[in-house]
Amino acid sequence: MSGKKVSGGERGASKGGHPASDRSRHRLERQGSATLRGFVEEDPQHKGTPLKPNATLDCGWGRLVFAHTFSDNAELARTLLQEKEGQRDIAIYLRDPHVVLAMAPQDLFLDPSHTYRLWFFNYRPARVQPRGFRVRRLRSREDADAMYRLLSSRRMVPPSPEFVLERLKSRALSFFIAEDEDSGRIIGTVTGVDHVHAFGDPEKGSSMWCLAVDPQAAQPGIGRALVAWVADHYAARGRAFMDLSVMHDNEAVIRLYEKMGFERVPVFALKRKNAINEPLFVGPENYDALNPYARIIVDEARRRGIGVELVDAEEGYFALTLGGRSILCRESLSELTNAVAMSRCDDKRITRKLLAEAGLSVPAQQVAGDADSDRAFLAEHGAVVVKPARGEQGRGVAVDITDADEMSAAIAAAGRVSDRVILESCARGDDLRVIVIDYRVVAAALRKPAEITGDGRHDIRTLIEKQSRRRAAATGGESRIPLDEETERCVSRKGHALDEVLPPGETLRVRATANLHTGGTLHDVTERLSPQLRKVCETAARTLKIPVVGLDLLVTDPAGDDYVFIEANERPGLANHEPQPTAERFVDFLFPQTVQVSDATPAN
Template structure:
């Protein structure tokens, strides 16, 4: 957008703002085209309340205080937030967000079309379920699926989804509100809400495509602008909006003080900003329950929790309840394998890599065809090579593994997916399939460029926890597919760039808790009992989470609980540490379930 365009846009905003402040607001619906007074729109997660249509601030305050449980109502276009909040200072707060506007009279669609996915309107009940899944992954308020479906033909609500063209998976979603159809808005405005992209999505520019499609939808309807509200510190989102031509405008948002909004009005979360996501999810849950949190070493994830005279130190999900013996068992993959095998858990064939001169590695490779090379000690997927099929690659992989640990293990390779089961207090709380990072060719950029781009996106989606290293293992995977790092990948070609599915090396995580086979659950619990560890991440290789086939890979004494949302991993961890912090009603319900299960 040019400087002149920005000037014209701002001048237009000022003229429209003046008209908006001066228009008459009759009571009730107005079929003659005049605006409806005291307007609001039910969005499923709460009400969008158009504050500029309220003449009486007291009435607007009462409307805000009618918010239902587990809902997030939003008063938008508040002209004088200080006046509104003064009517109910204990109930209302000024949302720390900015309002941005896209002038649809000068907006021009992009000539570039999405690659690998398409944007369309909500079309089925399964779309509604997928939208909720993405909302949960982003800690957003979910919506009754029936609301989506019953309002799919709404005149004023529009839901768009981004669908993977190859798999049909829903990758992202956005909601639009047509103000003219909602309340005869004289400004012919519209607004964008709930833009959310699956954090595991591989395709680039999904958010941009959803925003553009919604803008073009409202532009075709004759809307004059599209507004949105974005948190003041959401730098990536703000950068996207400004690149698309949005400019900041002086409107404010007010919300109610409730549990959902707590961090926005207490500011308490700032104390924990130095924690990584794995520690942060736990301390946030503890603070929500009134458990005292003492920060010991935030960069390393150490903290102390105190409640009712009981004090426990933790490093992320590793607590003092885990013994040093259990931790040392998990630390040595060879010991772990022998213990769980003794408990009846299926394990792969394994050997210790010695000197290559004795030919044992070559014989093992010849017997199994494909092997896994990994250090006996290590974490976060460092030094692991999967699917090694030649002795040249085996030698390279063994040398890389020895950089992590002198002892290197060789295992038979089980073809399938990596399944992580989080076991807390000997109960499976979450299960997720982990998949290696995959790049998709566009016929223009090299494999190296695509990997670097995907790595930046994975890092942004995980708070810096996930990156794809451009190391020998990545190069080996690219070469195995018949390409070099600097080759241009043909359009539509998908290339797996790591053998492992570890999150820290770019892997993605897909929740399967609701469909995981009972034998996999039983095997995970048997493994944790063999180690005698209260909190553990058990890794299997599987053919399908709905089938019983598996082999044990390893046990992690400090599983990343933040990787498994929307499953209640942090809640169950804090339950384990401080059972008396569980509300009495929840404790009684849990006891009833356990009694029935005996």
């Protein structure tokens, strides 16, 4: 194949060795000056590899369209318009993005992301030492399934496990994962693309895509370790640089990349207007003011053509309208939940009374206030839970109280949340949240209290603050670890102090309750939930006469039959249970005429 000049991209050439830093920058400024030759002559391993014209690479989530290999802008536009349903194609390295965009302005848009590049000519392998996790290649069906779940939970389009497994030996695509050393759980993933193997790149480039980190992972530095691993991988292959794309307003991630040596380069990308990309091109009216719990419902409603009116975005109020039917909602609480049902859930004493009368297992309980009676209750049960009779988001709740003075302090703290405080016998087990919609179980997740992992350098207070910032960033500000009396009590009971430096790799549980709003994490167990637990949860919802509810139980095993009901929540956070179809089932419930047969919930 003879050398063929095509539309040049904004890339630095590397002829016969690594370019100097200033020379590379000058080349970037001269957009379109590089000529892609027909063979990769500099790489002995790939000498004679032909440059692929009109190159695309199927990545499972869509195609990477290497725009600088297209000699005709019209053909590039046509290629983007051939995007398959449910996919997300990306055209990158465009010389004339404005020209291609003008050819299909109703269908294409300029991606509001920046491109950052790490040059390898002055790169030193990042000596990142993961603590509590390891980074490795994806190698099994279990790994591929975990990658699929993680990307889905981050609202990204994942490649199917079958697609990934078919390409484990691919030289163009490489899949890497971060694995928790203790549990074996996959807590991060990233995909690398080798441009030489993808299209015969004479400039020996590479790129990184689909970086995702489990927001509930306690270990610090997972994302940085994954980026460093991919960079080391391609530097060892003799590539000249690695590119990545990041949203223009993701300031925290941009700071991380710049700290690692990435430089912003004038590279642009085009995408097709579709439901997946809608938040990127609809402009300022894209409901960003809503919190994640309202936003997930609004997005699903808009996808179905249901009208949305924001009533009070800050508080999560919105109205959904279709035809002559209009329903006012506050997140997952709608007008279809009546005031009486809501009041049953709001008062934990009434919740317990009704569930007990229905024959469901509940803890012993009494109203706090009389000191002698409180001490007698503690003596009878050995350990108690102190909680406000009314309240939400775990405020004022103290768990596993075994000392009378601690109980008095906890009662006083709970009293600042509600004028009535209750004591419950402290049942043992794992905290299980079950979402019931239209009286059917839709999702279930184990909730675990907030934990930190020591690094041998920072004190416990600093580690809590760092973990809290990560949890807040991952949940839109909804989950934070409070540095309050309860956190200090939990740390002290473990024999530590807030100003103490935790040894590297040591994990410390800093809260007793697993509520998400106090830094707790959720781990999906929907498929493991036993038929018995499904039945009792649906019975509980019918007993309380509430069609949409989050039920909290303590269980020894979600696949078993033992349980104790703790409380019911009339406004559960549906976004916490992705990728389970909580928003879909909620909109099904509100507007059953929009249900598609393939999406319908199967009968139990």
